[in-house]
Amino acid sequence: MTTPEHDDFVSRVLGVVESIPAGRVMTYGGVAAELGSRAARAVGQVMARYGSDVAWWRVVRSGGHPPIGHEAQALPHYETERTPLIRAVQERATTDAAYRVDYAAARWSPRT
DNA sequence: ATTATGACGGTTC
DNA sequence: AGAACCGCCATAA
Numbered sequence: 001m002t003t004p005e006h007d008d009f010v011s012r013v014l015g016v017v018e019s020i021p022a023g024r025v026m027t028y029g030g031v032a033a034e035l036g037s038r039a040a041r042a043v044g045q046v047m048a049r050y051g052s053d054v055a056w057w058r059v060v061r062s063g064g065h066p067p068i069g070h071e072a073q074a075l076p077h078y079e080t081e082r083t084p085l086i087r088a089v090q091e092r093a094t095t096d097a098a099y100r101v102d103y104a105a106a107r108w109s110p111r112t
Numbered sequence: 113a114t115t116a117t118g119a120c121g122g123t124t125c
Numbered sequence: 126a127g128a129a130c131c132g133c134c135a136t137a138a
Binding site for chain 1: 135
């Protein structure tokens with residue numbers, strides 16, 4: 001067993017994701033940074049495979065864009081968690097995307 | 113060991 | 126603002 005801190009990369013990623021409180025979001029790169037790595041993509045891979053058991057919607061891309069191919073599934077979650085959202089259709093009819101998370105206000109880091 | 117891929121990030125055109 | 130390109134890291138074949 002060597003050492004208890006010898007957890008796999010996956011376990012660490014899931015641990016950080018679960019440490020994110022409701023209403024807050026963290027970027028893939030942010031999670032990877034906490035692990036001491038820049039494997040933002042690897043984090044995404046873990047989410048795609050094991051993220052089914054964690055609040056994957058609390059993990060967004062840089063800028064606040066939700067995971068590709070899962071925006072529709074993440075939206076209701078954000079509304080439930082009351083995550084600061086920036087609706088495309090509020091005053092400016094921007095057709096960029098359905099919505100985006102206000103990362104500037106919802107950004108969270110395990111290190112307070 | 114080498115190659116290819118991916119819920120990414122940032123820069124450049 | 127949108128698309129393309131490269132870089133970075135972990136896993137699968």
